[in-house]
Amino acid sequence: MCMNPVEQIDAVIDHFSTAIDATDGLKRVQTVADLEPGVTGVAFDLEGARPLAGKAEAVATFHARGVRMMHLAYNRNNDVAGGCHDAPMRLTALGHDVVAEANRLGVMLDLSHTGEATSFDIIQASSLPVVYSHANPRALHDHARNISDAQMRAVAETGGVICPTGVAKFMGLEHPPSGADMMALIDYTLNIVGEEHVGIGSDMWFAQAGVDETPPGGDFDPHYWWPEAFGYDHGGDEALGGGYMEPPVWFDLPALLDARLGGRVADLILGQNMRRVAAQIWC
Ligand SMILES: [Zn+2]
Numbered sequence: 512m513c514m515n516p517v518e519q520i521d522a523v524i525d526h527f528s529t530a531i532d533a534t535d536g537l538k539r540v541q542t543v544a545d546l547e548p549g550v551t552g553v554a555f556d557l558e559g560a561r562p563l564a565g566k567a568e569a570v571a572t573f574h575a576r577g578v579r580m581m582h583l584a585y586n587r588n589n590d591v592a593g594g595c596h597d598a599p600m601r602l603t604a605l606g607h608d609v610v611a612e613a614n615r616l617g618v619m620l621d622l623s624h625t626g627e628a629t630s631f632d633i634i635q636a637s638s639l640p641v642v643y644s645h646a647n648p649r650a651l652h653d654h655a656r657n658i659s660d661a662q663m664r665a666v667a668e669t670g671g672v673i674c675p676t677g678v679a680k681f682m683g684l685e686h687p688p689s690g691a692d693m694m695a696l697i698d699y700t701l702n703i704v705g706e707e708h709v710g711i712g713s714d715m716w717f718a719q720a721g722v723d724e725t726p727p728g729g730d731f732d733p734h735y736w737w738p739e740a741f742g743y744d745h746g747g748d749e750a751l752g753g754g755y756m757e758p759p760v761w762f763d764l765p766a767l768l769d770a771r772l773g774g775r776v777a778d779l780i781l782g783q784n785m786r787r788v789a790a791q792i793w794c
Contacts, residue, residue: 515562515726516726516727517562517564519726519727520557520562521576524555524576524577524578527553527555528576528577531553536549536550536551537550537551537553538550538551538552538553539552539553539554539577540552540553540554540579541554541577541579541793542793542794543786543789543790543793546786554577554578554579554580554793555573555576555577555578555579555580556578556579556580556581556582556621556644557573557578557580557581557582558581558582558585558624559582559583559584559585559589559594559624560581560582560583560584560589560590560591560592560606560609561585561589563591563609565590565605567605567608567609567611567612568612570609570612570613570616570618571612571616573618574616574617574618578618579617579618579619579789579792579793580618580619580620580621580644581613581618581619581620581621582620582621582622582623582624582625583602583606583609583610583620583625583629583633584597584624584625584626584629585624585736586624586656586736586737587735587736588600588626590603590605591603591605591606591609592606592625592626592629592633593625593626593628593629594624594625594626595624595625595626595627595655595656596655596656596737596738596740596741597626599626599627599628600626600628600629601628601629601632602629602632602633602636606629606632606633606636607636610633610636610637611636613637614637614638614639617792617793617794618792619639619640619641619642619788619789619792619793620633620637620639620641620642621641621642621643621644622634622641622642622643622646622658622662622666623643623644623645623646623712624656627658627659627662630658630662630665631662631665634665634666634668634669637669639669639670639791639792640666640669640670640671640672640788640791640792641666641669641671642666642671642672642673642674642710642785642788643658643662643663643666643671643672643673643674643712644674644710644712644714645674645676645678645712645713645714646658646673646674646675646676646681646712647675647676647678647681647682647696648660648663648675648696648699648700648703650699651682651683651695651696651699652681652682652683654680654681654683654741654742655741656680656681656741657681658673660703663700663703663704663708664703664704666704666708667703667704667705667707667708670788670791671708671788672708672709672710672784672785672788673700673704673708673709673710674709674710674711674712674785675693675696675697675700675709675711675712676712676713676714677692677693677712677713677714677715677755677756677760677761678714678753678755678756679753679754679755679756680742680743680753682696684753685753686753686754687753687754687755687756687757687760688755688756688760689756689760690756690760690763690764690767691767692756693756693760693764693767694767694768694771697709697768697780701772706772706776706779706780707779707784707787708784709779709780709784710780710781710782710784710785711764711780711781711782713761714755715755715756715758733745764781765777765781768780768781
């Protein structure tokens with residue numbers, strides 16, 4: 512949803528709202544109190560501030576439609592914030608208004624895909640915890656999409672959570688990651704920020720017949736959003752190369768976490784930490 516026009520985003524929200532309502536086991540949630548045992552709660556996320564079309568008031572429109580998390584930039588700079596694959600940029604005056612509006616309404620701010628300088632500005636400007644919902648330690652693999660120890664510590668100090676993600680490219684792997692590969696990220700993040708500030712960033716999608724999120728018209732350029740200079744491979748269907756941690760490996764992860772860290776810490780990482788942050792923000 513980073514590069515799509517507002518009309519397309521409206522249609523996507525309509526489609527998924529209807530589909531979620533019609534599916535047993537899924538429920539749209541607005542607050543943590545809406546969560547039910549055994550039912551997967553779904554809230555929407557905007558990856559990038561472009562859909563706001565230059566207006567901080569637009570945060571309220573998306574909040575009313577079920578958006579409970581947003582990134583202010585997606586890889587590239589915009590009128591609100593800097594992206595991680597663009598020239599360093601500070602949070603703009605409009606960006607400060609957007610942060611204040613997100614705090615007021617209860618929209619969780621996500622710094623994944625955001626440039627480092629803007630990230631520190633958002634951390635300082637936000638009165639509520641902020642998160643990295645899918646970002647890996649740069650100390651383990653030097654990629655601009657990954658984050659420094661200082662970024663991780665600063666997010667933890669807001670009360671927020673850092674969620675390593677099983678994307679091979681951001682782990683320096685040429686193959687889909689194993690559970691052990693994922694544990695290495697989790698171990699490192701735990702050592703930097705502690706057990707109350709680590710989560711899981713799945714960051715996967717699967718092609719589905721009839722679903723195409725490519726923006727209409729001829730001005731969409733994947734080379735702009737995923738630049739070759741940062742190692743994105745546009746040779747095949749998949750811009751990310753190396754693939755993702757596959758679902759069966761994800762399903763094994765709880766047992767791996769439990770064996771290594773014990774049930775209490777495993778539960779924190781598998782969702783309780785993010786739930787704590789959501790409870791602070793989604794009210
Ligand atoms: Zn993302």
